Amino acid sequence: MPSSPVSDGGSEPAVDEAERVADEAAPEIEAELARVEDRYKRALADLDNYRKRSAREVERRVAERNEQVVKDWLEAVDSVERALQTQGPTNEIAAGLRAVMEQMEAILERQGVVQVGAPGDPFDPELHEAVAVRESDEAPDGTIAEVARSGYVLGDKVLRPAQVVVSRRRREDGDLGNDDSQEEVEG
Amino acid sequence: MAKAVGIDLGTTNSVVAATVEGGQAEVVPNAEGSRVTPSVVAFTEEGERLVGQVAKRQAILNPEATVYSAKRFIGRRWGEVDEEAKIVSYKVVKGENDAVRFEVRGKQYAPEEISAQVLRKLADDAAKYLGEKVTEAVITVPAYFNDSQRQATKDAGRIAGLDVLRIINEPTAAALAYGLDKKGSESVLVFDLGGGTFDVSLLDVGDGVIEVRATNGDGHLGGDDFDKRIVDWLAEEFRNDQGIDLRQDPQALQRLYEAAERAKVELSSTTTTQINLPFVTADAAGPKHLNTSLTRAKFEQLSEDLIERCRGPVEQALADAKLSADDIDEVILVGGSTRIPKVQELVRRLTGGKEPNQTVNPDEVVAIGAALQAGVLKGEVEDVVLLDVTPLSLGLETMGGVMTKVIERNTTIPARRTEVFSTAEDNQTAVDIVVLQGERELAADNRQLAKFRLEGIRPAPRGEPQVEVTFDIDANGILNVSARDKETGAEQKVTITETTNLDTSEVERMIKEAEEHASEDKQRREEIDARNELDSLAHQAGRLVEELGEQLPVNQKAQAEQLIADARGAIAEQANLDRVRPLISDLQQILQALPSAAAAGHTAGNGNGASGEGDGEAAGEGDDEVVDAEFTRE
Numbered sequence: 001m002p003s004s005p006v007s008d009g010g011s012e013p014a015v016d017e018a019e020r021v022a023d024e025a026a027p028e029i030e031a032e033l034a035r036v037e038d039r040y041k042r043a044l045a046d047l048d049n050y051r052k053r054s055a056r057e058v059e060r061r062v063a064e065r066n067e068q069v070v071k072d073w074l075e076a077v078d079s080v081e082r083a084l085q086t087q088g089p090t091n092e093i094a095a096g097l098r099a100v101m102e103q104m105e106a107i108l109e110r111q112g113v114v115q116v117g118a119p120g121d122p123f124d125p126e127l128h129e130a131v132a133v134r135e136s137d138e139a140p141d142g143t144i145a146e147v148a149r150s151g152y153v154l155g156d157k158v159l160r161p162a163q164v165v166v167s168r169r170r171r172e173d174g175d176l177g178n179d180d181s182q183e184e185v186e187g
Numbered sequence: 188m189a190k191a192v193g194i195d196l197g198t199t200n201s202v203v204a205a206t207v208e209g210g211q212a213e214v215v216p217n218a219e220g221s222r223v224t225p226s227v228v229a230f231t232e233e234g235e236r237l238v239g240q241v242a243k244r245q246a247i248l249n250p251e252a253t254v255y256s257a258k259r260f261i262g263r264r265w266g267e268v269d270e271e272a273k274i275v276s277y278k279v280v281k282g283e284n285d286a287v288r289f290e291v292r293g294k295q296y297a298p299e300e301i302s303a304q305v306l307r308k309l310a311d312d313a314a315k316y317l318g319e320k321v322t323e324a325v326i327t328v329p330a331y332f333n334d335s336q337r338q339a340t341k342d343a344g345r346i347a348g349l350d351v352l353r354i355i356n357e358p359t360a361a362a363l364a365y366g367l368d369k370k371g372s373e374s375v376l377v378f379d380l381g382g383g384t385f386d387v388s389l390l391d392v393g394d395g396v397i398e399v400r401a402t403n404g405d406g407h408l409g410g411d412d413f414d415k416r417i418v419d420w421l422a423e424e425f426r427n428d429q430g431i432d433l434r435q436d437p438q439a440l441q442r443l444y445e446a447a448e449r450a451k452v453e454l455s456s457t458t459t460t461q462i463n464l465p466f467v468t469a470d471a472a473g474p475k476h477l478n479t480s481l482t483r484a485k486f487e488q489l490s491e492d493l494i495e496r497c498r499g500p501v502e503q504a505l506a507d508a509k510l511s512a513d514d515i516d517e518v519i520l521v522g523g524s525t526r527i528p529k530v531q532e533l534v535r536r537l538t539g540g541k542e543p544n545q546t547v548n549p550d551e552v553v554a555i556g557a558a559l560q561a562g563v564l565k566g567e568v569e570d571v572v573l574l575d576v577t578p579l580s581l582g583l584e585t586m587g588g589v590m591t592k593v594i595e596r597n598t599t600i601p602a603r604r605t606e607v608f609s610t611a612e613d614n615q616t617a618v619d620i621v622v623l624q625g626e627r628e629l630a631a632d633n634r635q636l637a638k639f640r641l642e643g644i645r646p647a648p649r650g651e652p653q654v655e656v657t658f659d660i661d662a663n664g665i666l667n668v669s670a671r672d673k674e675t676g677a678e679q680k681v682t683i684t685e686t687t688n689l690d691t692s693e694v695e696r697m698i699k700e701a702e703e704h705a706s707e708d709k710q711r712r713e714e715i716d717a718r719n720e721l722d723s724l725a726h727q728a729g730r731l732v733e734e735l736g737e738q739l740p741v742n743q744k745a746q747a748e749q750l751i752a753d754a755r756g757a758i759a760e761q762a763n764l765d766r767v768r769p770l771i772s773d774l775q776q777i778l779q780a781l782p783s784a785a786a787a788g789h790t791a792g793n794g795n796g797a798s799g800e801g802d803g804e805a806a807g808e809g810d811d812e813v814v815d816a817e818f819t820r821e
Contacts, residue, residue, distance in 0.1 A: 064220070
């Protein structure tokens, strides 16, 4: 803190003069000091906030990285799933594949990864991505007719939406928009 | 406190950024954790409104009520959008006063209402992430937007409940993100190849003012076109092979698009990529797989005409601005597609070989610039002191003539570091402090800033005195180095004023030299460090032998003495690592073995042989922890 000039009563004119100059400068100096102090506190607060945010950010990045690894591996899971769908039920290879699939499912479960999207479920864009529409008279409107690729969630985070074919009641006009527009949206 | 953000409201995707500590700007992820949000709004049958990725996922089910590319319509007259209206899946109609309206589920929406939904989501998600209300924003628009389009964009912000601090041009925002406004007068070319649009802008930058001199572009050229080329190539190859057109199967097509985009991204960093789509389809004969590889050369061939389409607009913009390629001072790349090597090559060719600015993520650079502008308008950035860094490391010379860094290069200043050192010789009463600047391992290869001597250290065995050395560099780059003997309080210091006033070329030269010599320097440093360690071990062993004296079995004592002599010889001859490392390991063993050998007296003189091999990585035990290094003997 800058100490204000101490006045000792009967002083010489030269000292008075110095005192006057100092008095005039005082408000400016005080304002400057307040400004500097404010900046200093802001800098400290910034640093503190930065520290907190970095900690959060690190957590987020680690989680993101884990999700990425799981997501990449899901592609192998997809392949086994697809292989199973195309193999005959009595095939020996299929039996082996089914065991692998079960193992993969167990691993995913251990990691808290849950599969979403099954035929008959109502379509939910939070969890599912529509890749095609299928006209149907039996299935209820807006439900999943077929799962083209399974979706997975980890906690409340959608790792990958299920890609699904959605059923739709046949309509008289049959106006579902043309293919071009669909491509535009997908691309 | 409420926060002002910067929003890049794009045709296909939008990005929001905010200023963080120290006046920097960073992109804020949305609620789904993604840094970009599709500019898509959907109205479901149930009357629900979906925005972003979620809206995109249901687009195919709901094509007439999923609105995308609203930016192509905002602020335009009905008569201006014929072409655009034809290619979207939703209905575009003429409203009052020739306005453009989207007709969705029997209701009419203005394009600004749709954009407002996107803005609202971005602001809401940002508020959640930042933990502050978001009420104000700077929004970017293409440089070619007219007044009506700018006004409509501003209205969109207002509808979203945002106070629009300013509408700025996208290329201007990109220039701000690189801090070009703080440079002198320059001509800047901004090359923006986004998902679906291509824009070129030429800017005049100087004294905090940025002016757009010319713009050009192609409203329908972008990353999606490159994906499509790969998809078509994959589908053709597959058809030639298997006789099936995958494009007829929506599920297969979806997988093709995903694989194509990934291949494209990978080919920006590798020259060949694998595309595997097992069980992509099936026929009577069984399942079919797509397995192929795509080389960068092939991709470049497939997209040659797309790249070529970027040329005309650049040349035209230059002509309109009456500039030649050589007049361009800076080039900025914006948009994910500018990561494609061939695109960068074209840009370099068209700008006289200039190296483009691309350190800021091209998908985010516009939003970052907008956030910085918001920060300036809110006065947040005003108080930011431009922080300096030390251009080169600062340190001192220690035993064996090596440089020990105390303040690392690129440390933000002001900064202060203290380290404790000791003596290298018994009864050393003075140390020389040699202050160095540079990145080389050996003291002699660095710049010597100052040299002073601290005297009055009480005579003691080497390694015992504690000399505290403090490097304190202030905001102006003035360096104070002080050395103090902790026991006697004797102190010496020096002030050096010329630490930061090296010119950049000098700094660059020194850093480059350090990089060039990195491996040989490291080798020499390792040798010196190893010899220092050996010296220290030999010294300890010598003292131990002296202390234990007659308690030691004769053969052990002789063995130890021989080893110490060998070590001293190796040090004197400046022996290399091959000779020094085994000696270190032998000495470490004997140091451990001697006390027990002595305790066992003459009777148990078998001792564990001191001939073990090892790489002597482990540091000597029982050392004084505070000794970081030792001073050279004067």
